[in-house]
Amino acid sequence: MQMALSHCTGAGLDNPVVYTDAGSELNARRGRLGRLCQAIERGREGRVVITYKARLTRFGFDYLQRYFTRHGASIKVLRQAATRTKYQDLVDDLIAIVTSFSGRVHGMRGTGATGWHRRRLGRRALYLAE
Template sequence: MKYKISEYAKLNKVTYRTVWAWVKSGKVQSELTTTGRILIVDNEVRKQTVVCIYCRVSSSENKSNLDSQADRMIAYANARGYKVDKVIKEVGSGLNDNRKKLIDLLNDKTVDVIIVEHKDRLTRFGFNYIKTLLAMQNRKIEVVNQVIDEREDLIADFTSIITSFYARIYGQRRTKRKTEQLIKKLQDK
């Protein structure tokens, strides 16, 4: 296949000047057209990156949030230049390790990139294990909203555990406020 310098630069995620330097040094094969345009000859077959967006909410009460979560992730993917192949929406606890749609996604070796809004949308615990296993298969997870502060991340994990177990015991979802009060007391001490 033949590309203009600008197309080849975009395809390889480098600058126009870098490709021009490669042409000058002979690093890439090129040819000159009769009109004086330089075309890069690239015989490499490029595999299209398969991108999947995974969205999850904890309960059916939050189901309406799935669409807005998906819309935000699609906008992110488009801004990154990805073509989204599928969007998976699931309702289930982040502590549940038997979510069918997530398991199917992780087993689908054709998916190269999985995009999630937060780490906890994929799983509450074991995120780094999943990330490492996917990396071993030349696949990756992109987290849009990364937590920068480790302390904040630990508090969020602690909150999610208490909220989840409290809800199981008492069958209520209004436990978040009580959990936040408990954490505030712990932080003050």
Template sequence: MDMKLSDYAKKAGISYRTAWRWWKQGNLTGHQLPSGTIIITSEAIEDNLKPDLIACIYARVDSAQNKDNLDRQAERLKDYAIARGYKIYKIVKEIGSGLNDNRKQLAKILVDPNYNILIVEHKDRLARFGTNYLEILLKELDKEIEIVKQSEEEQDELMDDLIAIITSFCSRIYGLRRSKRKTEKIIAELKYNGQECD
């Protein structure tokens, strides 16, 4: 039975905006009435109710020194996606802190309409904080985040993030000139206390 695009969207469990995008991209078969109403044909409905799982892979490391790890991370994610039977739309590699909220590559893929699964190796690869907000945003866009490994032990990277936080707060409290000295002092004390605990 043919149905309106809005009814198709409800049946497929997607937003009308996504159904409209699929229609515009030619992924749905049907016709448009003179009134503007889009009718999806019955033959196409069953085929299209389960869209292809199209993956965007996002790999990230903190610094250029870890570029080899970035390449290996991307390869592992690619193998994972292939094993799951996903179509790979794009592999995005980025160098930048997980605390940086101005990562250009991540910003681009968050609004990219051409995939429906965002694959990351660890939650921290996406962001150190606020990943729940990203999940909510992507869910609204009919996308999901797939995290391959749920936990991560990366002490060096956590230390880099801690230094970034301390530097940021010191520059706000003490001004740019004194912040470097204050940051170095705090980090030295943290390292000293950490060694005492060992």
């Protein structure tokens, strides 16, 4: 998050609004992402700064980018992911999907049949908007 805040300061963007979500980038119902989209629709935010594309969404980045552009906002990606083969990306995507669905089946999201709470892993997505 510090890199994105430093970028905003260097670009002359005072007091950026920070939207953070703790959770899977596969989850389309993240609250802060929804708030960011509403703010963009209403013209309150004009620029979105993210560290990596995958922090915003695992799949469908192009759809979000097109959506933001149609509502007058732009997305700045600060770092590109390491160069990987299409097979490595496919394996990572499949693992993310299987992990997400197995967590739902086995009650790892919130309280499940086992009655225990999962720990937050501290992995956060960063959205900064002007």
